[in-house]
Amino acid sequence: MEKIIKEAIYIQSPTYIGSYKEEDCIFLLKDISHLVTEKDDKEREEDINDGVHYSQMLPFEDTPSDEYMNIFYESLKENAMKVAVNTLRICEQILKNKGNDVILVSLARGGTPVGVLAKRYIKYKYNIDCPHYSLSIIRDKGLDENALIYIINKHKSTNIQFIDAWTGKGVVNHTLEKACREFNMKYEVDIDSGLAVLSDVGRCAKIYGTREDFLIPSACLNSTGSGLISRTFLDDKIISKHDFHGAKYYSNWKDIDCSNYFVDYISELFEKIDTKSGDKYTDINIKTAREDLIDIQKRFGVDSIRKIKAGIGETTRVLLRKIPYKILVSDINNPNVKYVLLLAKDRGIPIEIYKDMNYLCCALVTFAE
Template sequence: MTDRAVRMGSYPASDVTFLLKDLSGISIEKSTKERENLIQSGTHYSEMLPVEYKPTGEYMNLFYASLEDSKRKVAEAVAIVAEQIVQKRGLHTVLCSLARAGTPIGVLIKRYIEYKHHKALPHYSVSIIRDRGIDENGLHYILRRHPGDSVAFIDGWTGKGAITKELTRAVSDFNNKYGTALSSELAVLADPGYCSSLFGTREDFLIPSACLNSTVSGLVSRTVLNEKWIGKDDFHGAKYYADLLEEDVSNLYVDAIAAEFPAVEKTAAETAAVLMEDREEPDWRGLASINSIQKEFGIDNTHLIKPGVGETTRVLLRRVPWKILIKPGSEKRLKHILLLAEDRDVPVEEYTDMSYSCCGLIRPVGRDK
């Protein structure tokens, strides 16, 4: 079992330790079309990587504009989540973000707790993969170094709740195998799917880090689990895209949001206290939206339905989109979605029967219309 973390990513070492095997020297990327055909033919998505989307100047301008518009809202949601983690777990807690969308949020939560509670909590980023589970070597690494500490799992947002379910199952398996007592509760910035009990907001709004790939996540790729490169004692793998250093906005992003902490700390503490008092348990209402979309559009596999702003963005950046559904009245808040859809010539349709502001549908292989 690996006992060494390799320095990786463009964040300062004080912000996060990536528990990932560096696969930077290996060619793993497949074109979007080839990757889509492989995935829909049964190859697991984690065995390869998409080609990194290099944003246009117009798209980056949208990112900067969205960051300016939403930085205070994101900061408040971060603070609300951070306060709940501290109240529930105390300050002897290890932050464990789920690579990669959880990493920027974990960095921000760590920074907020340090700002407000004057304690620098350890923060690791660990891989979890749908249908494959969490990186157990990563969990063992954390538990060996922080015996007796609580572990708080962190992600960016929820869609259908697939990762929430995966984490619950994987942590239960881990506890049964090794006699541990980890909590599988997942803290998220936004929970539009109503499938988490620890969240900053349930509004389906644009989290600017969802707009980009590695260039807002420490230049680290999606995680890889392919036995060709990952042995049983290895961490799950990822690539570090050093060639994108000039495009990297990872630290600019967290710095811009962290600068808003003084303005939100009072309101956030009050909101967190209310949420702790009146627990809004998950009711998974997002799944009702998925069921109606699946029925209406004749989609066999719900893996091809990606609800919410974050997931819709991912569909447009790295899958083969079929169409984008937009809730009427949401257009102003979804400029980056509309721009990407226009760039890729993807039709956009209004759709009212969903709890999300938008939803991305992946084209089933062999389907033209």
């Protein structure tokens, strides 16, 4: 049944932003490149302590170091087929649940490369050209309502599938569920908040490829792995009630952008995937994410769950961008943690073996946004 939101505020069409081809992804974001000045960790920590929300500022981003790039390329070579196989798995479930007229909506920015891969796989395998948008979701603030309204009114449909790369602590999933519940009540629609991810370590996604904690290579990079887009931004001094949430577009980094290289590399593997790869696989987890986090918080005296960066993706990001005070590893012999061990050793960060968790590793930090 066709659906539009007649009572909604007027939403303009999106302006092209980002480095993906328009047929791969349309970012529903306002370009704030010349409107916001980035801040370093110290400035942001001071602002947050003064009550400023993390979404009202952007972290400083630098060009990726050789260390970043080496880990990206090596992990891509090692885990590319795993990414491709799990893309197959989530796409088959998405089509089974949603049908051929599904609208793919990835969560900017980490989920965007996976959304591009999902669109490409469905086109490759079934010749179905699903629309794919990427929009903002912000902890404590919710989804970008204007972006959702734009999608619904353009396609006259609420048949949306949300996509992210992985689950960690389940914060995004909780935020998504709450936002969709409130949006559905407000506009009398029926958007499904179920999330599709490649790796559901947090045990909270409706659709997932695996629950194994493995390094998705795009997690090693910031904007240069996600369409040259910054973290999303929301401040009513810059974002009006008619705007999409904001993001900076690093257009000056086109020469070092790996966003399309990553999705092209994985897409070329689709024809090589064993057809049995979509068969049932083992659910290796025992505890829920919340149980894991509470246990870690008690065991190591962490005063806030936000100071636990859970999973190999988040741990790798933290090691590349900040200095955690301790790394927890559940299996030191697992080849997936070799980069974590190397980075921690180089930075003099202590590693502790902690087997009683689903996560392959976690980082404990002193400052959390």
